Amino acid sequence: KTRFWKDRWHGNQNLSEIFPDIFDLALHKDKTVAEMWSPQGWDLSLRRNLNDWEVCRLVEFFKRLESFQGLKEGEDCLRWTEHNRGRYKVSSGYKVINRAPLTLNWLQRQIWKAKIPLKVACFTWLLAKEAVLTHGNLRK
Template identity: 35%
Template sequence: MVFKVGKGNKIRFWIDPWCGNNVLSQVFPDLFSMAAQRNVTVEDYWDQNLGQGGWNLRLLRDFNDWELGLVGNMLVELRNYRVTMEEDSVLWREGADGLFKVKEAYRVLANADGAVFPHSNVWVDKVPTKIAFFAWAATWGKVLTLDRLQRRGWQFPNRCFLCGCEEELSIIF
């Protein structure tokens, strides 16, 4: 689904796919990290006082010379979008007219080139069950590696797992 901007009061500027099929936080991650507020609506960044209206990006700091290209690219991306007096709407990306239809949803799902599990390589008689299960979980990205555990909020000591010493940059080099 994609969003069609009207008033812009229900569409989140950085997070929702409203600018084409793009989520701006993914296309411009450096600018997203500089945003003063990350959960703002499109309406919040639209400044009606700029002539016929224009985009006013509120960043935590002034951008540097080397970031000027990023801001320019983003403004080029935004140039065809304006806030209007209409209500915001949601369109289904796969529909020709933007409306959801079960027939089209079925067609999309039936033709999907989804990830196919390599069952012939994992579920074989010669591999112990626990190893096959681990390979199955790893195939789907469900193994709780250190980085995944840290994303879930687990705390670990900051030391090298090979030698047990406190982690330093000199160990890496």
């Protein structure tokens, strides 16, 4: 199930990162997109009424969600944005990891928290430690 605030379902960032001020005011931080959406619109419950200076930010928030067409039938599914069909491939994962230098500290903090299959996390960990048996590593 796709979480409204914490998963990337509408753009390349999750809504809690784009609108941290509104996220702080939200009563239901762990609800899914399906729980927040109704045919009448978004059910956004806030802890308090907005101050004058916060209204523009809320308008910006709803403008971002304007393009949402409603829910489709069926289960939610994760989509790998680095592959044109949305499927995870080891080769595309390898390319993503090798684009920028990774530090072991970053992996220790992030890789095991990520919402990814265990085999992907294990592969990423081995890759960062240069322990994957690729052709180049086998020749070492």
